[in-house]
Amino acid sequence: MILDIDTVSKTFEMHIIDGKTVPGLADVSFTVDDGEFVAVVGxxxxxxSSLLKCIYRTYEPSAGAIRFQTEGGEVDLANCSDREVLAVRGSELGYASQFLNEIPRVPAVDVVARPMWEQGMDREAARERARELLTALDLPAELFDAYPATFSGGERQRVNFARAIAPQPRLLLLDEPTSALDPETRASALELLDDYLPASTTVVGVFHNYDVVQQVADRVVVLDDARLQQVVDIADYDPEVLA
Ligand SMILES: Nc1ncnc2c1ncn2[C@@H]1O[C@H](COP(=O)(O)OP(=O)(O)OP(=O)(O)O)[C@@H](O)[C@H]1O
Structure with missing residues (x-):
């Protein structure tokens, strides 16, 4: 087992409406095995998204534990220090949000290459690999040296996706990484997951599209109103009944 999500809750306090609280997650528990691909639906x-953000520690859970078995030992992502979180991000833990939110004035190729430099890869080798990833995602070559600020939603999503998978993290979190892509580009992205990531990579991904879930997932985690409704093997998953 690589991940143990143990009675995790996340409550949001809405300061603007008299401290009213909104449950983002309530007592969610499940485990993820090494090398598994778990789809989160609901x-x-x-x-x-709250679940993925709690695992990546963009959100600090209000209660519970998230035990992640890293190469260096167990880290409880719900309760460890920010410093420990930063230490596991990168080669251990990766995350692709739906869109590239912060858009630095950095060329697309360097946005993708940066996580690899941070791991000590040679600059030119990292840029070369970034170009390969962007090519596999059908991003036009003339955009490689342009700033993503001017890109379309789908183009930005491809840069974001390439950036997340580039360092080949052991645990990869994907939040609707293909939502803005046309069917052909989406197929290229899913193919790249298969081709580029080692078979041992564990993925927890949010997907709306049932065909994508069917294609990639080993198991499906179904959330309903902040609670875990069911965890099922893909063979037993019926979206009509469960989600
Ligand atoms: N930063 C936040 N502040 C306040 N409430 C939040 C915050 N993030 C999420 N929520 C609330 O938590 C609940 C769950 O939101 P979340 O974004 O996790 O849902 P989701 O299943 O990913 O939705 P979608 O499929 O629409 O992206 C919602 O009621 C949402 O309004």
């Missing part, structure tokens, strides 16, 4: 607002 209606809008059910807590999917």
């Amino acid at each position: 209606e809008s607002g059910s807590g999917k």
